[in-house]
Amino acid sequence: MTTNLLDQERIELQAKAFEVGDLENELQRQANELETLRNSTKKEMEQLREEHALEIRDLLNELAYQEGLNATIQKELSTSRHKTSLLSTTLADARNQTNDNYSLLRNERCKTTRARSSIKATETILLACELDIRAAEEQLQALQAANEQLAATIKALDNRTSKENLQISDARGRAPKVTSNAIAKAKAKALTFKLTKGGVYTPQAHALGRKLESHGRSQEFVGVAIQDVCKAAGVKCDRRMSRRTVGRAIGEGVVAAKV
Known part of the structure; x- marks a missing residue:
């Protein structure tokens, strides 16, 4: 029975040995295929490298150009940042100046408002003066008419005065005689x-x-x-x-x- 078991194990070992041999053959075949594929890939890589060498060189040149361009852009960006800083300072100064100008403008507006009020008051005064002038002109016309009437009255009074002066002259001529007569009558009549x-x-x-x-x-x-x-x-x-x-x-x- 032990012999049978050993034979059976031997048979199994032989079978496994055959399987291992088959596996080794398969591995050798796959290794050969892999080597063939590697050689083929290497050739293809060399072909691709040769084919794309010019493109890679162009890409490298383009990359160098882009790096130079980036450096130029960085320099310009730095300059722009400096200019932006200067512009910010200028803008701040401009804002301060704008605030000052706004304050001046507000003051000027206040002055303008006061000036308009003063002009309006002056216009009111001028209107009142015009009314006063018109009233004065009317009064002047009335006074001129009154003066004319007064001149006529004075002329009439002059004429009348001339007549009265003549009468007074006559009365003065008669006055001594009339006075003496009155004195005589007063003395004659005791009061x-x-x-x-x-x-x-x-x-x-x-x-x-x-x-x-x-x-x-x-x-x-x-x-x-x-x-x-x-x-x-x-x-x-x-x-x-x-x-x-x-x-x-x-x-x-x-x-x-x-x-």
């Missing part, structure tokens, strides 16, 4: 100022006594003052007003004033 009527002092006498007393004469000398005035005027006074009468006249005046 008397009567303080009483029917034994009673007249209201005019009382008023005269109050008047003299109010002008600083004492009540005692009012009667004397009346006589002196009458004497100076060439008029006789019928009696002297007493101090008591003057006081009574003043009292009557106070009562009359209260009523």
Whole structure:
């Protein structure tokens, strides 16, 4: 039984050996095919390298050109950035200047508004002045008409004055004679100022006594003052007003004033 097992294992080993031989042959065949494929690929690569060498060189030249162009662009970009920085500074200055100009513009607008208001007020004043001038012209016309009328009146008065001057001249010629006649008549007729009527002092006498007393004469000398005035005027006074009468006249005046 052990021999059978060994034979069976031997047979299996032989079978596996055949399989391994087949595998080695297959591997050798595949290795040969791979070598053939490698050689073919190498040839194709060399052909492709030869075929694309010019294209690669052109690409390298293009790459070098692009690198130079990129360097130029970088330089220009740096210059542009510097210019942009300068422009930013200039823009900031321009903004500040714009703000200053806006402030100036706002101030000028305020001045313009005030000037317009002043002009409007001036126009109003001018309009009022024109109205005043028109009114003054109308008044001037009225005054001119009045002056013309006044001139006519003055002319008429001159004519009338001339006539009156002639009459005055005639009257002056007659005046000495008329005056002498009047003086003669006055002397011929004795004038008397009567303080009483029917034994009673007249209201005019009382008023005269109050008047003299109010002008600083004492009540005692009012009667004397009346006589002196009458004497100076060439008029006789019928009696002297007493101090008591003057006081009574003043009292009557106070009562009359209260009523």
